[in-house]
Amino acid sequence: MSMFARSPVSRVVYTLAEFSRNTLNVDPVLLVNSGLIVVGLITSLRSAGNVLYSYAEKTCLSTVHVRAEDPLYDDIVRWMNDHAFQRRNFLSVLAQTTNRSDNDKALIRSPLAHPNSDGLISYREVEDNSFLELKPFRGSRLFRFKRTWMLFTHAASSPESVPQVDTNPPLKLQCLSLSLSPIRNFLDEVRAYGRKVSVSSITVYRTKPNSRDHIRWSSAASRPSRDISTVILDNHKKETILRDINEYLHPHTRQWYANHGIPYRRGYLFSGPPGTGKTSLASAIAGVFGLDIYVLSLLDPTMTESQFSRMFSEVPTRCVVLLEDVDAAGLNRGGLASSEDLTQSGPETKTLVNTSVSLSGLLNAIDGVSSQEGRILIMTTNTPQRLDRALIRPGRVDIHIRFELPSQEELRDLFLSIYSDMFENAEFSPGEQKMDMARLNELAVHFAGCLPERQYSLAEVQGFLLQYKRRPEEACDNIISWVEEMEYEE
Numbered sequence: 337m338s339m340f341a342r343s344p345v346s347r348v349v350y351t352l353a354e355f356s357r358n359t360l361n362v363d364p365v366l367l368v369n370s371g372l373i374v375v376g377l378i379t380s381l382r383s384a385g386n387v388l389y390s391y392a393e394k395t396c397l398s399t400v401h402v403r404a405e406d407p408l409y410d411d412i413v414r415w416m417n418d419h420a421f422q423r424r425n426f427l428s429v430l431a432q433t434t435n436r437s438d439n440d441k442a443l444i445r446s447p448l449a450h451p452n453s454d455g456l457i458s459y460r461e462v463e464d465n466s467f468l469e470l471k472p473f474r475g476s477r478l479f480r481f482k483r484t485w486m487l488f489t490h491a492a493s494s495p496e497s498v499p500q501v502d503t504n505p506p507l508k509l510q511c512l513s514l515s516l517s518p519i520r521n522f523l524d525e526v527r528a529y530g531r532k533v534s535v536s537s538i539t540v541y542r543t544k545p546n547s548r549d550h551i552r553w554s555s556a557a558s559r560p561s562r563d564i565s566t567v568i569l570d571n572h573k574k575e576t577i578l579r580d581i582n583e584y585l586h587p588h589t590r591q592w593y594a595n596h597g598i599p600y601r602r603g604y605l606f607s608g609p610p611g612t613g614k615t616s617l618a619s620a621i622a623g624v625f626g627l628d629i630y631v632l633s634l635l636d637p638t639m640t641e642s643q644f645s646r647m648f649s650e651v652p653t654r655c656v657v658l659l660e661d662v663d664a665a666g667l668n669r670g671g672l673a674s675s676e677d678l679t680q681s682g683p684e685t686k687t688l689v690n691t692s693v694s695l696s697g698l699l700n701a702i703d704g705v706s707s708q709e710g711r712i713l714i715m716t717t718n719t720p721q722r723l724d725r726a727l728i729r730p731g732r733v734d735i736h737i738r739f740e741l742p743s744q745e746e747l748r749d750l751f752l753s754i755y756s757d758m759f760e761n762a763e764f765s766p767g768e769q770k771m772d773m774a775r776l777n778e779l780a781v782h783f784a785g786c787l788p789e790r791q792y793s794l795a796e797v798q799g800f801l802l803q804y805k806r807r808p809e810e811a812c813d814n815i816i817s818w819v820e821e822m823e824y825e826e
């Protein structure tokens with residue numbers, strides 16, 4: 337037998353030719369020619385289709401592109417997911433595990449969430465079952481919106497590329513119309529839907545480099561907004577800032593600023609020791625006014641000054657910009673902090689500062705020409721005494737809220753807020769009891785009395801109380817030994 341006859345390919349060809357001749361009674365050469373003609377026809381039809389499509393795109397199709405970094409992108413994907421996408425089966429989808437808080441309800445109802453004989457619950461299977469989401473990915477979907485057919489295209493950068501979270505391809509929406517209004521109407525609906533589903537939650541955006549090292553805003557989390565009543569702070573301070581922001585955001589105020597030629601910006605400084613509620617208040621404020629939070633940190637080692645400035649100018653007109661560790665600005669003049677900075681800083685401050693944002697860079701970002709108008713700037717710091725006067729002058733910081741380590745009254749409030757759900761219709765595990773309000777007040781007074789005033793942060797005390805969720809009596813029994821332990825550690 338020749339070498340040719342032995343090769344596996346030639347053996348398959350030979351078998352097929354035999355099959356065609358003997359079983360189908362068709363000349364194999366004719367069969368191959370017919371196949372080639374069919375493939376040619378399909379290819380020509382496809383190219384004709386492409387030519388026709390690009391002609392239609394230029395003459396009678398309205399097209400809207402949406403970049404991945406635009407908040408509209410998430411709204412469209414969510415709408416497609418919840419409406420058009422659900423009604424059909426698609427062959428190419430993006431499977432994603434999600435942390436949506438509404439899944440927690442499913443978790444509670446799930447029979448798998450029941451504890452084993454030792455009272456312990458394994459969450460492995462429960463999570464695998466409940467947190468899977470299928471999203472539109474790669475390809476086109478034709479759907480109908482208010483009697484108009486629309487084409488949703490989600491194109492990957494290369495046909496076989498695996499989707500990267502930070503390299504989402506842009507979206508394209510098209511419809512057969514000479515006007516953009518059908519797509520505009522659709523986008524209005526998509527945004528209204530986005531607002532409806534996120535009405536009681538806020539989205540936190542953080543900066544993130546993508547695969548090409550291009551820094552952009554990326555939504556880091558969407559979570560239920562914190563109720564302002566759960567933030568323990570002097571009522572007068574709370575009311576002052578809420579009223580001020582309320583007035584600032586009012587459309588009349590914007591007009592007033594424009595009429596007087598004053599840049600429409602407002603800044604707040606929250607200062608105080610770590611764990612006293614600065615971030616909690618910022619997040620609660622965002623919840624009260626229905627705004628998203630854009631977080632920037634001067635200690636982010638990956639960000640250059642020009643990137644910092646660009647990110648600052650790329651926030652939307654109405655949002656909260658949370659600028660953390662603002663005392664670090666300018667500390668790194670070409671490397672590590674200067675010796676003067678190091679000696680001035682207290683033990684609690686970050687001494688080896690690695691920031692590339694100078695003080696003038698920060699000032700420019702805050703109120704330079706490209707700085708966004710209409711945003712609320714909240715700066716936080718643990719060491720207000722180190723801030724340059726230029727940074728905190730009116731116009732940059734309009735209200736300064738000082739947070740302190742808690743008083744007896746605030747410690748009592750924290751205790752009551754941790755155990756506030758003991759009277760509601762909460763489900764109780766065996767051994768837990770509903771609490772009488774008068775008794776709980778008594779315990780709160782006792783608990784606060786065991787703690788020295790203005791010594792431990794609310795975050796520290798909260799950390800202790802979380803060991804005794806729904807067991808206030810036990811928390812009271814153990815607080816003295818906790819204080820002793822803390823004193824010993826110091």
Ligand SMILES: Nc1ncnc2c1ncn2[C@@H]1O[C@H](COP(=O)(O)OP(=O)(O)OP(=O)(O)O)[C@@H](O)[C@H]1O
Nearest residue numbers: 566567568609610611612613614615616794795798
């Ligand atoms: N005033 C407060 N009211 C309610 N909770 C508080 C308060 N202070 C601290 N906590 C609790 O402590 C934790 C940390 O608080 P938060 O992050 O707001 O502190 P912070 O002042 O921003 O701290 P840092 O300066 O370290 O950023 C949160 O879980 C919060 O619930």
